[in-house]
Amino acid sequence: MTAAVASLLVGLVLGYLGQRSRMCFVGGIRDFLLVRDTALLKGLAAFALSAWIAFPLARLVAGAARDAAGSVDAVTALLTVAGGFGVGYVSTLANGCPLRQHVLAAQGVTSAMTYLAGFFAGAVAFHVWVAPAVFRWLP
Amino acid sequence: MSSYVASGFSRTKGNEEQTNHQGERARGVVRVTAVHMGVIAGILAVAAEAFFEVRPPEAYGVCMACHGRDLVNWTINTLAATALPVAPASLVYPLLTTIGVFAGGLIAARRHGEFRWVLPDHPAKTFLYGALVMNFALVAGGCAIRLTLRTAAGEPLGAAGFGAMAAGIVLGTRWLRWRATR
Secondary structure, rough: OHHHHHHHHHHHHHHHHHHHHHHOHHHHHHHHHOOOOOOOOOOOHHHHHHHHHHHHHHHHHOOOOOOOOOOHHHHHHHHHHHHHHHHHHHHHHHHOHHHHHHHHHHOEEHHHHHHHHHHHHHHHHHHHHHHHHHHOOOO | OOHHHHHHHHHHHHHHHHHHHHHHHHHOOOOOOOHHHHHHHHHHHHHHHHHHHOOOOOOOOOOOOHHHHHHHHHHHHHHHHOOOOOOOHHOOOHHHHHHHHHHHHHHHHHHOOOOOEOOOOOOOHHHHHHHHHHHHHHHOOOHHHOOOHHHHHHOHHHHHHHHHHHHHHHHHHHHHHHHOOO
């Protein structure tokens, strides 16, 4: 219950700030390449940097030991790289990262709403068809 | 001549910015930049995981794809007694980040008069993009936000995924530019 309420509140804050700042986690690199605009890229760097500083601090305060990273097998690495590439490429074509699409849909942009319909349908499709098909062909 | 034009442009732009700034300050509106958003998002993502049980897995504080998948699968599991997979953090109650972001965006857009209906260009194409991004994100183990978060948490696999995502954005942008100038 704590996690559900916390994630709802975190989402509210991020949605509000995301709408005001037009933040996009994919748009930073795209805007820099297209028009040398660094506004969103600075946001991405700020996110990574603040999380990088906050992780050890939170561990210190919460006192929870971090699970040691297990051995990385080649298949998982390959899937992560392939998936990451796909996320970057298709998000660029779709004109924004998933967070930006949620905010755009909340602003009344109907193409972002159809994107979200595909997004959530894709989750079910992944677990019902895609994942079983992919894992059947993997060692 | 060009320097004159340039300086004139910059002066005009500066004045406009000043006016806007004063106007916004007069109405008590704080300008939110991407850097503000990035810093707050980073802290909230780590805090949600460390203090509010948004885990396991590690670095799961904010993810639009994984949390969206958890919500959809949890709802279908509850309604239809199916056994679609959800993350351990969403076993009892689902994570509601996606609903929160949508509601937060709606409140901000309404409050600042920026809500307006825009008709879709290519509904089938955007639907497909959405489905593809979700599938790729679930294969990679995170959307753009969580891949960055995993990198910040010091996970080598997350960094590999983030690097691949950056490469994907570069290639996607090149493709967009090529199509626009063809």
